[in-house]
Amino acid sequence: MSEAQQRSVRPTPEDTLDQEAALADSLGGERAQPRRRRERLTMETLVAGLNPQQREAVLHEGPPVLVVAGAGSGKTRVLTRRIAYLVAQRNVHPGSILAITFTNKAAAEMRGRVQELVGNRAKLMWVSTFHSACVRILRAEIHRFNLTRTFSIYDDADSKRLMQLVAHDLSLDPKRYPVRAILNWVSTCKNELVDHESARSRVNTELEENYLAAYQEYQRRLTAANALDFDDLIMTTVHLMQAFPELREQYRRRFRHVLVDEYQDTNHAQYALIRELCSAEVDGGQVGDEVTVDPPELMVVGDSDQSIYAFRGATIRNINDFESDFPGAAVIMLEQNYRSTQTILSAANAVIVKNEGRKPKRLWSDSGDGEAIVGYVADTEHDEASFVAREIDALRDAGRARYADCAVFYRTNAQSRPFEEVFIRLGLPYKVVGGVRFYERREVRDAIAYLRAIANRADDVSVRRILNVPKRGIGDRAEEAVEALAARERISFGEALRRIDDVTGLAPRSAKQLIGFADFLDEHEAMVAEGVPADQILTSVLQKSGYLAELQSSTDPQDQTRLENLVELVAVAREFVAGAIGGGAGADALDSLLADDGVLVGAGLDPQLRAEALEQATEDGELDLGAGAPEPDASLGAFLERVALVADSDQIPPPPGVEDEGVVTLMTLHTAKGLEFDTVFLTGLEDGVFPHQRALTSMSELEEERRLAYVGVTRARKRLYVSRAVVRAAWGAPQHNPASRFLAEIPDRLLDWRRTEQATTSWRSTSATRQVQERWKERVGFGARPKVRTVPNVAAGDRVLHTTFGMGTVIATTGSGDDTKADVDFGSAGVKRLSLRHAPLEKL
Ligand SMILES: Nc1ncnc2c1ncn2[C@@H]1O[C@H](COP(=O)(O)OP(=O)(O)OP(=O)(O)O)[C@@H](O)[C@H]1O
Numbered sequence: 001m002s003e004a005q006q007r008s009v010r011p012t013p014e015d016t017l018d019q020e021a022a023l024a025d026s027l028g029g030e031r032a033q034p035r036r037r038r039e040r041l042t043m044e045t046l047v048a049g050l051n052p053q054q055r056e057a058v059l060h061e062g063p064p065v066l067v068v069a070g071a072g073s074g075k076t077r078v079l080t081r082r083i084a085y086l087v088a089q090r091n092v093h094p095g096s097i098l099a100i101t102f103t104n105k106a107a108a109e110m111r112g113r114v115q116e117l118v119g120n121r122a123k124l125m126w127v128s129t130f131h132s133a134c135v136r137i138l139r140a141e142i143h144r145f146n147l148t149r150t151f152s153i154y155d156d157a158d159s160k161r162l163m164q165l166v167a168h169d170l171s172l173d174p175k176r177y178p179v180r181a182i183l184n185w186v187s188t189c190k191n192e193l194v195d196h197e198s199a200r201s202r203v204n205t206e207l208e209e210n211y212l213a214a215y216q217e218y219q220r221r222l223t224a225a226n227a228l229d230f231d232d233l234i235m236t237t238v239h240l241m242q243a244f245p246e247l248r249e250q251y252r253r254r255f256r257h258v259l260v261d262e263y264q265d266t267n268h269a270q271y272a273l274i275r276e277l278c279s280a281e282v283d284g285g286q287v288g289d290e291v292t293v294d295p296p297e298l299m300v301v302g303d304s305d306q307s308i309y310a311f312r313g314a315t316i317r318n319i320n321d322f323e324s325d326f327p328g329a330a331v332i333m334l335e336q337n338y339r340s341t342q343t344i345l346s347a348a349n350a351v352i353v354k355n356e357g358r359k360p361k362r363l364w365s366d367s368g369d370g371e372a373i374v375g376y377v378a379d380t381e382h383d384e385a386s387f388v389a390r391e392i393d394a395l396r397d398a399g400r401a402r403y404a405d406c407a408v409f410y411r412t413n414a415q416s417r418p419f420e421e422v423f424i425r426l427g428l429p430y431k432v433v434g435g436v437r438f439y440e441r442r443e444v445r446d447a448i449a450y451l452r453a454i455a456n457r458a459d460d461v462s463v464r465r466i467l468n469v470p471k472r473g474i475g476d477r478a479e480e481a482v483e484a485l486a487a488r489e490r491i492s493f494g495e496a497l498r499r500i501d502d503v504t505g506l507a508p509r510s511a512k513q514l515i516g517f518a519d520f521l522d523e524h525e526a527m528v529a530e531g532v533p534a535d536q537i538l539t540s541v542l543q544k545s546g547y548l549a550e551l552q553s554s555t556d557p558q559d560q561t562r563l564e565n566l567v568e569l570v571a572v573a574r575e576f577v578a579g580a581i582g583g584g585a586g587a588d589a590l591d592s593l594l595a596d597d598g599v600l601v602g603a604g605l606d607p608q609l610r611a612e613a614l615e616q617a618t619e620d621g622e623l624d625l626g627a628g629a630p631e632p633d634a635s636l637g638a639f640l641e642r643v644a645l646v647a648d649s650d651q652i653p654p655p656p657g658v659e660d661e662g663v664v665t666l667m668t669l670h671t672a673k674g675l676e677f678d679t680v681f682l683t684g685l686e687d688g689v690f691p692h693q694r695a696l697t698s699m700s701e702l703e704e705e706r707r708l709a710y711v712g713v714t715r716a717r718k719r720l721y722v723s724r725a726v727v728r729a730a731w732g733a734p735q736h737n738p739a740s741r742f743l744a745e746i747p748d749r750l751l752d753w754r755r756t757e758q759a760t761t762s763w764r765s766t767s768a769t770r771q772v773q774e775r776w777k778e779r780v781g782f783g784a785r786p787k788v789r790t791v792p793n794v795a796a797g798d799r800v801l802h803t804t805f806g807m808g809t810v811i812a813t814t815g816s817g818d819d820t821k822a823d824v825d826f827g828s829a830g831v832k833r834l835s836l837r838h839a840p841l842e843k844l
């Protein structure tokens with residue numbers, strides 16, 4: 001029975017709540033609403049619409065429980081419902097619930113659903129990603145490891161920059177020691193909880209000896225900069241709990257229920273954290289440490305067929321060994337899929353059974369066969385994009401889909417480009433999730449570096465990034481002189497800036513500029529100390545640093561875009577501050593808010609919980625604080641934390657309202673995990689693209705790619721399209737790719753081929769490149785045919801194909817007739833100036 005059918009038989013809790021809300025509204029009593037909810041949230045409503053296994057999972061009490069099941073079987077729904085049930089029926093305090101989800105998007109969804117079910121009490125829960133939860137713990141506890149709570153969080157780009165400095169200073173040959181490789185080694189160590197001291201045990205070769213040296217120096221500089229990288233967030237939290245057993249006890253007392261979604265993608269460090277919090281026996285503590293607190297109830301849900309983060313250390317072992325890790329654990333299997341049609345499911349199953357050594361799973365759907373899967377073979381990636389765009393338009397015209405119901409998936413971020421080009425041309429609204437993300441743009445990173453330098457002067461990477469941005473005449477020599485003082489005195493670079501008089505060998509002009517820069521930092525640091533909100537600090541920084549002025553006076557059109565991005569960043573900060581401060585009346589308001597909810601009244605409330613309730617309520621704009629109440633967190637530090645933890649999938653557009661039909665979502669398969677869409681386009685199904693080139697020679701990587709395919713297929717609810725391009729411009733040169741082996745694994749009976757490779761015969765016999773080459777020969781007079789000297793007629797913005805450089809976009813043309821030259825941007829192959837008469841190039 002589909003969800004729609006079920007709804008007509010018996011109202012789901014959501015329906016009941018809608019009716020309740022309407023009723024409460026009509027009574028005009030906002031306050032009456034939460035109480036009514038509480039009364040009406042009976043057992044039946046809480047488990048309504050669940051099948052027996054799901055119900056068992058929701059009601060389970062006591063020992064740890066693992067819910068394993070295929071995609072779309074309601075695992076996330078079980079978690080969400082269980083939380084509601086715990087609070088409503090088992091009187092569990094929301095503040096004692098920790099729910100871990102992989103993306104911030106999923107976290108928001110979970111909180112939202114629980115809020116629908118139990119009202120304001122949901123605000124007291126911790127619902128977050130592993131990283132966010134650890135940051136929260138670390139902010140409170142990290143002083144025990146001699147860092148301060150204002151520590152910076154280094155993202156991938158920062159880590160890379162820092163490692164570059166380290167590798168350079170250690171004179172490591174970049175060919176033998178690419179920064180990526182060193183960082184991977186370090187990351188693997190951290191994911192396995194091996195810190196820079198114990199890593200020596202892993203060193204056997206000279207190569208590893210140097211990795212270790214880099215790890216140690218990198219970590220020394222991170223600590224000196226009062227910073228942690230992403231992997232540190234988890235490792236450090238685990239190490240804190242192991243080093244301070246009383247701390248572990250404190251958090252065990254606090255979290256009585258721990259729930260983890262997407263457990264198949266946890267790595268060892270994350271697993272260890274769960275163990276610290278939930279295991280009946282803990283390791284890592286000192287002799288004589290006893291666990292005095294009963295372990296909390298633990299529920300994890302996952303699907304080993306969807307494990308797609310092995311490259312970040314995720315291990316299926318955590319699911320497979322759950323029962324031995326947590327003796328006495330219960331395992332519940334779900335078998336009914338509520339998301340997809342049987343056709344889509346059959347395709348997914350047919351692909352995933354090709355992986356070896358997996359436990360067979362039964363997954364069925366009763367929502368009927370539905371539509372056949374549509375297959376399409378395009379000539380080029382541009383044709384593939386056009387096909388997708390046409391199809392979305394046709395579905396929409398027929399009233400069968402809104403833009404927001406459609407998603408286009410691809411293997412790597414770079415593949416979004418042709419889709420964007422076609423969508424822009426056709427005016428089809430879309431949003432790319434991931435790719436060059438907003439926070440990775442140069443100007444945004446510069447602005448954030450300014451803020452970080454102000455929040456944490458010891459953050460060398462940030463301070464040095466903006467030292468001469470915009471240009472203020474501080475050259476490399478001056479920077480080195482300051483660095484020398486910092487090294488000599490064992491202080492941070494930022495600290496050394498305060499002692500310019502002690503820096504030797506500085507030209508007076510440089511000294512003056514450095515002092516000006518240090519004053520600028522001091523001035524803004526004082527603003528932070530005074531509690532000036534983050535948005536005002538950002539605005540002041542952009543103005544007083546001269547950054548805005550430089551962009552404003554530039555004639556480069558790109559600088560215009562940069563300016564717009566900074567305006568956007570200020571808007572983000574403003575929104576953040578507004579959300580943090582909200583409107584209302586003081587600490588009493590919190591009590592009445594909580595009292596209204598029927599929980600947490602009076603003096604019995606744990607002060608830490610109370611502080612958190614306050615934080616949550618103000619964050620949600622429900623409370624404003626009068627004098628005497630703790631400050632809401634609109635601070636620079638809080639803003640930077642928010643910025644550091646945004647996930648790719650946070651950019652997924654919100655579901656459309658009644659008027660608004662939203663936009664098409666473009667994203668990589670990795671980002672799509674956990675989501676669902678009515679219509680899914682799975683594109684680029686070519687060997688070498690998906691599965692990725694790298695996976696073609698490794699069995700285990702190929703299996704991981706296959707799980708990725710399984711994730712992709714199972715995102716679709718009603719309609720699935722699978723497509724590929726015969727010729728694709730990868731890394732510049734067009735390549736002729738064979739069909740993905742995953743395509744062949746989908747049984748033909750499920751497929752409706754709209755266009756097959758036969759239809760592309762002209763491309764089959766000779767590749768696109770070869771055709772261009774032939775025509776070029778004709779044009780420039782090679783070969784047997786008579787000379788035809790035509791110059792391709794291109795203009796800025798046109799797409800072209802070059803036999804060597806591949807696909808490109810014309811930036812500008814100069815000259816005329818036979819002398820016309822064009823500047824063409826070939827992406828990774830760079831920008832080339834070409835004579836149009838001679839270049840083997842063709843307009844697309
Ligand atoms: N018992 C049920 N009755 C009706 N619909 C259900 C039921 N259980 C789950 N669903 C719906 O099925 C869809 C898939 O559920 P959910 O996202 O919880 O699955 P999942 O197992 O977490 O999937 P994934 O493995 O992709 O994360 C959702 O739209 C959910 O609302």
Ligand SMILES: [Mg+2]
Nearest residue numbers: 075076077674
């Ligand atoms: Mg899920």
